[in-house]
Amino acid sequence: MEAVMNVRHEIVLPIHYHSGQKKIFFESKAKKKVIAKGRRFGLTKGFANLVIEYLLEGIGPGLWVDTVNSNIDRYIERYFYPVLRHLPPSAWKWRQQKKELTIGKQKLDLRSADRPELIEGFGYRFIILNEAGIILRDEYLWHNTIQPMMLDYNPDVLIGGTPKGKGLFYRLAVMAQEKEGWEYFHFTSFDNPYLSKKELDELVSEIPPSIQKQEIYAEFLEDSSTVFRNIRKAIGAEPGEPEPGKQYVAGLDLARLQDYTWLIILDHFGHQVYSDRFNEVDWAIQKRRIAEAVKKYEARLIMDSTGIGDPIYEDLKNMGLNVEGYKLTNESKRQLIQALMMSFELEQIKIFDDPVLLNELEIFEYEISPSGSIIYSAPEGYHDDGVIALALANWGFKNPYAEPRVWRA
Numbered sequence: 001m002e003a004v005m006n007v008r009h010e011i012v013l014p015i016h017y018h019s020g021q022k023k024i025f026f027e028s029k030a031k032k033k034v035i036a037k038g039r040r041f042g043l044t045k046g047f048a049n050l051v052i053e054y055l056l057e058g059i060g061p062g063l064w065v066d067t068v069n070s071n072i073d074r075y076i077e078r079y080f081y082p083v084l085r086h087l088p089p090s091a092w093k094w095r096q097q098k099k100e101l102t103i104g105k106q107k108l109d110l111r112s113a114d115r116p117e118l119i120e121g122f123g124y125r126f127i128i129l130n131e132a133g134i135i136l137r138d139e140y141l142w143h144n145t146i147q148p149m150m151l152d153y154n155p156d157v158l159i160g161g162t163p164k165g166k167g168l169f170y171r172l173a174v175m176a177q178e179k180e181g182w183e184y185f186h187f188t189s190f191d192n193p194y195l196s197k198k199e200l201d202e203l204v205s206e207i208p209p210s211i212q213k214q215e216i217y218a219e220f221l222e223d224s225s226t227v228f229r230n231i232r233k234a235i236g237a238e239p240g241e242p243e244p245g246k247q248y249v250a251g252l253d254l255a256r257l258q259d260y261t262w263l264i265i266l267d268h269f270g271h272q273v274y275s276d277r278f279n280e281v282d283w284a285i286q287k288r289r290i291a292e293a294v295k296k297y298e299a300r301l302i303m304d305s306t307g308i309g310d311p312i313y314e315d316l317k318n319m320g321l322n323v324e325g326y327k328l329t330n331e332s333k334r335q336l337i338q339a340l341m342m343s344f345e346l347e348q349i350k351i352f353d354d355p356v357l358l359n360e361l362e363i364f365e366y367e368i369s370p371s372g373s374i375i376y377s378a379p380e381g382y383h384d385d386g387v388i389a390l391a392l393a394n395w396g397f398k399n400p401y402a403e404p405r406v407w408r409a
Contacts, residue, residue, distance in 0.1 A: 011086060011087060011088075012086075013052070013083050013086050013087070014082070014083060014086065015049045015052065015053065015083060016049075017046060017049065018042060018192060018193050018194060019193070020041065020042075020185075020187050020191045020192070021042060021043075021046040021049075023185065024046070024158075024185050025046065025050050028183050028185075030181060030182055030183035031154065031155075031156055031157065031181050031182075032156075032157045032159075032176065032179075032181055032182040032183075033156075033157070033158050033159065033160075033176070033182070033183050033184075033185065034132075034159045034160070034169075034172050034173045034175075034176035034182065034183075034184050034185070035158065035159065035160035035161075035184075035185045035186075035187070036160075036161070036162070036163050036169075036173055036184075036185070036186050036187075036218045036220070037160060037161070037162060037185075037186075037187045037188075037189075037191075037218050038162065038187065038188040038189030038190070038191070038215060038216045038217055038218045039162060039189050039203070039215050039216065039368050040189050040192060040195055040199075040203070041187050041188070041189055041191060041192045041218075042192045042194065043130075043160045043161075044075060044079065044130055045079050047064070047128050047130060047158065047160070048075060048079035048080050048083075049079075049083065050158075051064065051080075051101075051108055051126075051128070052080065052083055052084070052103065054106075054125075054126060055101075055102075055103035055104060055106040055107075055108060056103055056104065058104070058105070058106060059106065059125050059126060060105075060106025060107055060108065060124075060125055060126075061106060061107045061108065061109065061122075061123075061124050061125060062106070062107070062108040062109070062124055062125060062126045062127070062128070063108070063109050063111065063119070063122070063124040063126070063127045063128070063149070064108060064109070064110045064111070064128045064130065065110075065111050065112075065113050065119065065127070065128070065129050065130065065135060065141070065146075066110065066111075066112060066113065066130045066131060066135070067112065067113060067114075067130075067131050067134050067135055068112050068114065069099065069112045071131075072099055072110045072112065073096065076094060076096075076101070076110075080094070080101070084103075087103075091103065091104060092104075099111060109122070109124075113134075113135035113138065113141055116138065116140055116141040116144065116145040117140075117144075117145070119145050120144070120145050120148070122149065123149060123152030123153055124149055124152075124153065124155050125153050125155050125156070126155050126156040126157070126158075127146060127149065127150075127155050127156070127157045127158070128157075128158050128160075129146070129157070129158070129159045129160070129161075130160060130161065131161045131162075132159045132160055132161035132169045132172075133161040133162050133163050133164030133165075133167075133169045134161065134164055135161075136159075136167065136168040136169045136172070137164065137167055137168070139167075139168050142168055142172075159172060162214065162215060162218060163214055163218055163219060163220040163221070164214070165220070165221065165222065166220050166221070166222055169220075170220045173220065186218055187218065188216060188217045188218055189203065189215075189216045189217075189218075190216075200216075203216070204216060206334070206373070206374055207368075207374055208338055208341055210229065210345075211366065211374070215368055227337065227341060227364045227365060227366055227376060228340070228341055228344045228361050228362075228364065229341075229344055229345055230344045230345060230347060231344060231358065231361050231362060232358075233347060234344055234347065234349055234350055234351050235350075235351060235352075235353045235358075236350045236351075236353075237271045237272040237273070237350035237351050237352055238352070239273060239274060239275075239352070240267075240271075240273040240274075242296060242297045242298065243267075246267050246268055247267070247268040247300075248265050248266065248267055248268070248273070248297040248298065248299035248300070249265070249266055249268075249299055249300045249301075249302065249393050249396035249397050250263060250264065250265045250266075250274075250293070250294050250297070250299040250300070250301045250302065250393055250396075251263070251264050251265075251266075251301075251302050251303070251388070251389040251390060251391065251392030251393030251394070251395070251396070252290060252301060252302070252303035252304065252389060252392065253303075253304050253385045253386075253388040253389040253392065254286075254303065254304060254312055255279055255385060259279065259383055259385055260277050260278065260279045260383060260385040260386075261277070261278055261279065261281070261286055261290075261385070262275070262276070262277045262385040262386050262388075262389040263275070263276045263277075263289075263290055263293060263294075263389060264386070264389040264390050264392075264393050265293065265294075265297055265299055265393065266349070266393045266394065266397050268397070269350075270343065270348050270349040270350060270394070270397050271349075271350040272349075272350060272351045272352050272390075273297070274293060274297065275352060275354065275357070276289060276290075276293060277356070277385070277386070283312070286312075287312065287315055287316060287319065290316065291316060291319050291320075291321060294316075294321050294322075294323075295320075295321070299322070300322050300324070300396055301316070301321050301322060301323040301324065302323075302324050302326055302392040302393065302395055302396040303316070303323060303324070303325060303326065303392065304325075304326055304328055304388060304392065305325030305326060305327060306327050306328045313325045324396070326392055326395070328388075330373060330375060333376060334373075334374060334375075334376060336388075336391045336392065336395055337364075337376045337387075337391055339391070339394060339395055340387075340390065340391040340394045340395075343394050343397075349390075349394060349397075351390070354386075356386060357386040357390070360378065360382070360383060360384055360385070360386045360387050361386075361387060361390075363378065363379055363382060364376065364377075364378060364384060364387050365377065365378070365379055
């Protein structure tokens with residue numbers, strides 16, 4: 001499909017839709033649509049094309065709500081500019097500071113969902129909620145901001161994204177299957193004909209099976225934001241003194257000020273026996289505390305040797321410790337975390353009933369980058385020092401899943 005604009009002469013814009021996008025945007029007559037889709041289905045690109053067509057046809061104003069402003073800027077650059085540059089410069093304008101796109105006489109407001117109260121008080125002819133699985137975690141956005149807007153113009157509303165648990169997005173998906181004037185759509189990553197089988201196979205191979213269901217097959221799962229399963233089942237270890245005949249492995253995540261240095265030691269059964277967490281402590285004192293504990297258990301020490309960890313690694317080695325450095329990159333962190341995921345999944349690890357560690361494990365999350373890579377981290381503003389320390393100890397703990405491996409469905 002091509003969009004055409006008459007500006008003294010005919011201009012053909014490079015707007016195309018695959019069959020799944022056409023079903024949503026053109027074959028359905030519903031005013032309200034909920035779309036659950038797998039990663040890289042092409043929904044955001046489709047939304048961008050649809051918005052351009054709406055504004056060219058004089059349908060506006062419109063509202064696009066997304067996760068953060070940096071994503072909005074990225075979408076403008078990747079999805080809007082390649083089409084808009086075919087129009088005369090006088091026909092459109094992007095005001096980055098105000099996050100406002102004008103085409104002809106119509107406007108599109110693009111807003112971040114982090115401050116929904118700032119979006120209130122306006123009426124729109126169409127509304128797009130992108131990454132709905134994320135932004136609708138804050139139900140205020142829907143109940144207090146979006147629903148009142150729907151009273152003015154009876155706008156077209158498109159709510160789409162990859163599922164993230166069974167929250168409001170899930171409830172809207174259920175409602176859309178039953179309520180008149182609404183329609184529900186479900187597509188997997190395999191429904192994008194522009195993705196090669198090789199690309200999809202690579203994407204699937206990097207993702208554990210529990211995450212594949214959500215991210216690739218767009219299934220709504222319970223507690224899907226949690227990376228680790230069976231966390232509470234793993235509680236049961238107690239602090240213990242070194243025992244003859246046992247082998248021990250320690251994991252160390254270093255920090256100086258804002259984050260925490262955390263040392264965790266496991267025995268050769270994968271049971272936690274020791275934990276030490278501290279911050280704002282002089283490096284000399286930190287090294288002495290670490291060395292004393294590691295020597296006491298005669299443990300093999302696996303530590304994050306990235307950045308500030310590099311010189312500390314050398315110092316600890318010179319203090320006579322059996323220490324191995326682990327350089328954290330996106331890829332090596334993925335392997336490290338997925339090994340720990342498997343240890344929890346197979347109930348091969350036991351941990352203390354430590355509220356701080358349990359909270360870190362339970363809120364630890366992942367995202368999939370635009371390139372398809374999976375990235376693990378703590379939510380913004382939270383710590384993952386205990387997760388990394390435990391994962392490093394687990395990495396050194398001898399079990400069949402301590403080496404990098406490929407996930408298979």
